[in-house]
Amino acid sequence: MSGITAERVLDTAQRLIQTRGFNGFSYRDIAGEIGIKSASVHYYFPSKADLGVALVSRYRKNFAAELDGILDRHAEASKRLKAFVELFRQTLKSERLCLCGMLGAERDGLPEPVNDQVRAFFQLCEGWLCEVLKNGRKAGELAFRGNPRNVADQFLSLLEGAMVLARSLNDPERFDKAASTYLGVLKPSTQE
Amino acid sequence: MSGITAERVLDTAQRLIQTRGFNGFSYRDIAGEIGIKSASVHYYFPSKADLGVALVSRYRKNFAAELDGILDRHAEASKRLKAFVELFRQTLKSERLCLCGMLGAERDGLPEPVNDQVRAFFQLCEGWLCEVLKNGRKAGELAFRGNPRNVADQFLSLLEGAMVLARSLNDPERFDKAASTYLGVLKPSTQE
DNA sequence: GTCTATAGGCAGATAGAC
DNA sequence: GTCTATCTGCCTATAGAC
Numbered sequence: 001m002s003g004i005t006a007e008r009v010l011d012t013a014q015r016l017i018q019t020r021g022f023n024g025f026s027y028r029d030i031a032g033e034i035g036i037k038s039a040s041v042h043y044y045f046p047s048k049a050d051l052g053v054a055l056v057s058r059y060r061k062n063f064a065a066e067l068d069g070i071l072d073r074h075a076e077a078s079k080r081l082k083a084f085v086e087l088f089r090q091t092l093k094s095e096r097l098c099l100c101g102m103l104g105a106e107r108d109g110l111p112e113p114v115n116d117q118v119r120a121f122f123q124l125c126e127g128w129l130c131e132v133l134k135n136g137r138k139a140g141e142l143a144f145r146g147n148p149r150n151v152a153d154q155f156l157s158l159l160e161g162a163m164v165l166a167r168s169l170n171d172p173e174r175f176d177k178a179a180s181t182y183l184g185v186l187k188p189s190t191q192e
Numbered sequence: 193m194s195g196i197t198a199e200r201v202l203d204t205a206q207r208l209i210q211t212r213g214f215n216g217f218s219y220r221d222i223a224g225e226i227g228i229k230s231a232s233v234h235y236y237f238p239s240k241a242d243l244g245v246a247l248v249s250r251y252r253k254n255f256a257a258e259l260d261g262i263l264d265r266h267a268e269a270s271k272r273l274k275a276f277v278e279l280f281r282q283t284l285k286s287e288r289l290c291l292c293g294m295l296g297a298e299r300d301g302l303p304e305p306v307n308d309q310v311r312a313f314f315q316l317c318e319g320w321l322c323e324v325l326k327n328g329r330k331a332g333e334l335a336f337r338g339n340p341r342n343v344a345d346q347f348l349s350l351l352e353g354a355m356v357l358a359r360s361l362n363d364p365e366r367f368d369k370a371a372s373t374y375l376g377v378l379k380p381s382t383q384e
Numbered sequence: 385g386t387c388t389a390t391a392g393g394c395a396g397a398t399a400g401a402c
Numbered sequence: 403g404t405c406t407a408t409c410t411g412c413c414t415a416t417a418g419a420c
Contacts (some may be wrong), residue, residue: 003385005385019214019300019301020215020298020300020301021213021214021297021298021302022213022218023213023215023216023301024213024215024298024300024301025301026412026414027410027414027415028413036387037386037387037388038312038388038413038414038415039386039387039388039416040385040386040387041413042415042416043385043386044385044417045302046415047414047415048414048415057193066338075269079394081194091290097297098336100360101297101353101356102297102298104356104359104360105289105293105297105298105356106202106212106213106294106296106297107211107359107360108211108216109211109212109215109216115360118360119360119361122218122360122361123361125268128262132414134420139417142346143322146373148391150369150370150373151373153354153357153366153369153370154232154350154354154369154370154373154374156353156357157350157353157356157357157366157370158349159344159353160353160356160357161293161353161354161356162345162349162353163352164293164296164297164349164353164354165296165314165345165348165349165352167296167299168292168296168299168307168313168314169203169310169311169314172396174345174349175346176231177342177346178342178345178346178349180345181338181342181343181346181363185377190292197403197404206411208402216394218393218396219395219396219397220394220396228403228404228405229405229406230395230396230397231397231398231404232403232404232405233405233408234396234397235403235404236400236403238397239396239397240396240397245392249419345409
């Protein structure tokens with residue numbers, strides 16, 4: 001388990017899903033890219049469902065670690081949110097969608113265990129955002145109406161949607177504008 | 193051309209794409225659902241790329257007609273925006289994504305002519321939203337900072353993303369909350 | 385662990401009868 | 403227009419040699 005080849009398989013599969021979708025690539029595509037045969041991919045991940053679950057599970061754990069890191073590095077709420085946006089921005093920069101944004105869209109065409117993992121990812125993001133928003137408002141660093149949960153939902157939806165549109169229209173700046181405008185609205189003073 | 197069978201093929205293909213994605217269904221799936229053979233589907237749409245282009249083109253034209261209808265029925269900007277949201281809400285209600293939200297995500301796995309159609313759809317939406325926002329602010333019916341184009345981008349991104357998340361998390365209300373909160377922010381007074 | 389070989393099925397697509 | 407029949411190739415997946 002967790003040898004170097006398995007990691008390369010996951011890396012390749014992830015990139016393929018983030019660009020083409022879960023049903024837009026094959027075991028042969030993965031194998032071809034890393035120079036092995038498709039039977040070897042089955043050795044690590046017997047079925048495509050197994051591969052999908054392992055992939056999103058890893059993605060979610062890596063993401064959780066990034067979120068922990070943000071809390072360590074930044075004490076101020078607005079900087080935490082900016083760093084959160086930056087995670088998505090980096091993905092878009094490499095011409096990919098959020099793995100779970102893609103899989104969330106394709107829901108009905110996926111093995112159910114994969115969908116469970118995708119839901120867990122969204123819940124992770126929203127729980128984290130919710131805490132940052134709540135604490136930020138309490139500390140007077142953020143200002144918004146309504147409950148933090150709704151704002152977290154809205155913010156995450158905006159980021160996922162903006163990635164899709166920016167990529168489709170070949171204009172990555174659209175993502176930056178949409179995200180930074182939204183962050184501006186959460187600031188306590190009336191300055192932009 | 194444009195016989196009843198062709199329309200049924202398009203209707204079925206559209207629903208399948210909106211739920212599973214472009215690479216998540218086959219000609220046999222379409223044929224099976226409407227009780228014909230897959231060869232008959234090829235009679236109307238020789239290749240899957242042809243089908244995709246015809247589908248998004250029809251979708252875009254129908255959507256444009258809806259948008260015209262909204263302008264006719266509603267004079268006030270906030271009502272126009274609400275009616276715009278309602279178009280997406282109805283799609284989500286039938287357990288589907290926006291056709292172009294799905295196809296936009298799958299960009300790299302699609303025939304290029306399909307991507308062109310998807311871009312045209314997003315541009316249609318944004319152009320329309322931009323006009324409504326601009327005129328609404330001029331008339332004092334809406335209040336927002338920044339240029340209307342950016343707000344239109346942001347709003348459309350939010351709606352597309354909220355559909356994905358609401359569907360993935362099996363909670364359609366999330367879409368309603370995200371959309372209505374956003375509309376509230378565009379109101380001129382400080383009331384929610 | 386990686387390979388060759390192969391199974392069994394489904395994909396998109398076409399030819400030609402009716 | 404719709405069918406049957408078929409092609410070619412790819413798909414996921416497995417068995418078994420090395």
